[in-house]
Amino acid sequence: MTIRIMFGPDNQMPPVIHTPLPPKTEQIHTPVADMAGIGRVRKSNPSSIEKDRDKDKDKDKDKVAEILNELESYIGLIIVKRLIRDLQAFVEIQKRRTHERLIAEPLVLHMIFKGNPGTGKTTVARLIGRLFKEMGVLQKGHIIECERADLVGEYIGHTAQKTREQLKKALGGVLFIDEAYSLARGGEKDFGKEAIDALVKAMEDNKDNLVLILAGYSQEMDWFLQTNPGLRSRFPIHIDFPDYTIDELLAIGKLMFKTRQYELTTDAEDTLRFHLQILLSSHRYAGNARLVRNLVEKTVRKQAVRLFQKPSSSREELIQILPVDINLENL
Incomplete structure (x- = not known):
């Protein structure tokens, strides 16, 4: 700001100091609805964070659609495809109910796959892991494939350790156990029962971050579920994989x-x-x-x-x- 000092004709007169007035500014009237404060809601354009979230949701939907299209491209498996679609709908609706603060069904998604070798069980398990990841059910969506030898040890305590190692690898994804009925074979002194107990405990402890899929021949899997009364109730989803025509x-x-x-x-x-x-x-x-x-x-x-x-x-x-x-x- 410039200050001017002017002297009159008489040098004995005090100088006159002129200070310019500040420039006029236009008054901005803020609508009441836009005023921030208690009981007020600021009306503004969506923030960049919200826009990014919307973009991420759209990307997730595109990925889910891509995975489901891949499923549809598989030859046969008509019943399996229908059940996977049903699962997708169930998971999505429970998420919507939770968002609206309604009571939602717990997402217990452990599964039993029954069918002969080569009927698509492992392929579908991998696809389910990817699908659940894109739907926000699993953090990683990867799959750990194992069998009896990867779980059952040679001495007391060894089995629990080996089983926990496989479970740790599978956290955030799917643990797929092929020929799972073999865990119940071998009599009372067999260490397979120890592996089953460790799996059951992990299912309860990590129910929000692990999907366990047990697979095998139809008759053998039915027998396996009968050996432990608590197993069937822990696997609410049973999918039969028919032979191809x-x-x-x-x-x-x-x-x-x-x-x-x-x-x-x-x-x-x-x-x-x-x-x-x-x-x-x-x-x-x-x-x-x-x-x-x-x-x-x-x-x-x-x-x-x-x-x-x-x-x-x-x-x-x-x-x-x-x-x-x-x-x-x-x-």
């Missing part, structure tokens, strides 16, 4: 060839169907994808041996699978 097995085989950049001729497709029908009628657990994968890999090797006998091969020959390439020997 002949059409589903054929579709799986064709997809496996396609992902490897091979194509079946029309005659080769008929030959593949014929061999799959033989497998289904002769093998107890033939109706699964694992056996089809073995057949596909064996076919690719046979095609390679056939083409290796020629000095050169065209691109079409390298892609085509012929009926002579498909064989069940030593499968």
Whole structure:
């Protein structure tokens, strides 16, 4: 601010000091509704934090949709897909009820998977871990896959230690135990019972940060649940994985060839169907994808041996699978 001093004509007169007035400022009238204070709510645009939260929610929804689309792309598993959709709806509605301060059902999501080998149990378990992570049920959503040898020790106290180690690795995700019924075999002196007791305790202690999935053959899993009266009630979700039909097995085989950049001729497709029908009628657990994968890999090797006998091969020959390439020997 500039201050001016002026002297009059008479040097004996005191100087006149002029101090400029401060510039006028416009008065800003704050609407009552915008005034902060007791009983007032400030009306403003959403903060950047709220916007970031909304973006994160949208990303989570996109990831959930992506995972569910992947589930739908699996061949067969119609009942399994429906149950997973039901689980998603149940979890989401309980979250909404909690947000509205309504009574919500506890999210006890431990599961029993029953079915023959190669029917998709491990694949679906991995997908469930990812799905629950994106839905906010699990922190990490990873999966730890183990069996009896990873849990049962050789002396007293060793089993509990090994089981706790696997549980610690699985916290925040899924602990998947294949052939879980083997834990109850071996009689009273077997250490498998110790592993079961440790698992039951962990289910209660970490119910908000762990999903336990026990898998195995249908009949054996039913027997296993009967050996311990408290087990069945702790696993409210039971999912049966049916064997694949002949059409589903054929579709799986064709997809496996396609992902490897091979194509079946029309005659080769008929030959593949014929061999799959033989497998289904002769093998107890033939109706699964694992056996089809073995057949596909064996076919690719046979095609390679056939083409290796020629000095050169065209691109079409390298892609085509012929009926002579498909064989069940030593499968």
